[in-house]
Amino acid sequence: xxxxxxxxxxxxxxxxxxxxxxxxxxxxxxxxxxxxxxxxxxxxxxxxxxxxxxxxxxxxxxxxxxxxxxxxxxxxxxxxxxxxxxxxxxxxxxxxxxxxxxxxxxxxxxxx
Amino acid sequence: xxxxxxxxxxxxxxxxxxxxxxxxxxxxxxxxxxxxxxxxxxxxxxxxxxxxxxxxxxxxxxxxxxxxxxxxxxxxxxxxxxxxxxxxxxxxxxxxxxxxxxxxxxxxxxxxxxx
Numbered sequence: 001x002x003x004x005x006x007x008x009x010x011x012x013x014x015x016x017x018x019x020x021x022x023x024x025x026x027x028x029x030x031x032x033x034x035x036x037x038x039x040x041x042x043x044x045x046x047x048x049x050x051x052x053x054x055x056x057x058x059x060x061x062x063x064x065x066x067x068x069x070x071x072x073x074x075x076x077x078x079x080x081x082x083x084x085x086x087x088x089x090x091x092x093x094x095x096x097x098x099x100x101x102x103x104x105x106x107x108x109x110x111x112x
Numbered sequence: 113x114x115x116x117x118x119x120x121x122x123x124x125x126x127x128x129x130x131x132x133x134x135x136x137x138x139x140x141x142x143x144x145x146x147x148x149x150x151x152x153x154x155x156x157x158x159x160x161x162x163x164x165x166x167x168x169x170x171x172x173x174x175x176x177x178x179x180x181x182x183x184x185x186x187x188x189x190x191x192x193x194x195x196x197x198x199x200x201x202x203x204x205x206x207x208x209x210x211x212x213x214x215x216x217x218x219x220x221x222x223x224x225x226x227x
Contacts, residue, residue: 034214043114043202043218044155091214099168100145100214102155 004088009107012082018075020106022088025069032091033064035073036102037084044087044102047073083110115139116219118203124225130191133222137184137205143167144186145206145216146178150199161186190224198226 005023012018024033034049048055048062050071055062061074075082087105115138125131137144146158157170161180172178175193180186190197200223204216 032214038155041200041221043116043204043220044216045114046215046217049214089214099157099160099170100216101157102147104154 004090004103006086006088006103006106008104009109011109011111012075012078014080014110014112015077018078018082018108018110020073020075020086020088020108021070022073023070024088024090027068027090028092029068030092033062033068033071034089034091034100035060035062036087036089037082037108038087038105039081039084047086049091078108078110080110080112082108084108114217114219116203116205116217118201118219118222120222121220122223122225124227125193126227127193127195129193129226130189131193131224133188133190133201133203133224135186135188135203135205135219137186137203138217141205141217142184143206143208144180144184145204146172146186146188147202147204147218148199149202149221150196155202158188193224193226195226198224200224 035047036044038044050062064071085105085107087102117136119134142163145160148156158172159178160168164180175191178188200221202221204218
């Protein structure tokens with residue numbers, strides 16, 4: 001699986017959009033970009049994933065650059081409950097014998 | 113609520129002992145994954161089962177073993193416990209019936225403390 005790089009921490013004001021970057025410059029053509037978050041010792045929570053096109057769901061939007069070397073997770077209107085560690089993971093499309101590998105992620109703090 | 117149930121939520125035991133952690137996946141999910149999260153090592157993949165068979169193995173110690181039963185629940189057995197085994201143990205299940213996905217639903221974890 002491709003290695004991803006994320007900033008260790010970020011702050012965002014409540015009500016504003018939180019933009020979390022992820023670099024995956026060595027990603028291969030059949031690797032998806034997955035985002036998870038973990039709120040203080042709770043189980044990780046799946047947010048969104050994508051391959052090439054931008055994706056949006058009820059939680060967030062995922063913007064992937066055309067060369068697929070980086071992506072941005074966008075939380076449109078951050079709330080205090082969005083304070084968490086966010087993980088960006090590159091994963092082969094055929095999960096099969098591969099494993100979801102969590103790095104150190106970005107600790108996002110939403111400021112009132 | 114992810115639909116994945118883990119028991120017990122908390123467990124305190126002594127070094128050298130053996131414990132069993134239990135996981136019930138979401139209804140219909142065939143894959144079960146076990147992860148360990150300690151303070152100094154983050155989330156580490158241990159093992160995956162798919163419909164009763166081992167599918168993938170991570171850095172699981174020989175003192176640890178797991179199985180998935182016909183009703184799809186899974187147990188993680190930890191033996192000869194050491195202080196360093198103190199951690200949160202998470203179970204997850206997969207929404208994809210083939211097991212080929214990174215979209216996992218995690219339980220709330222079992223916090224193991226070894227004294």
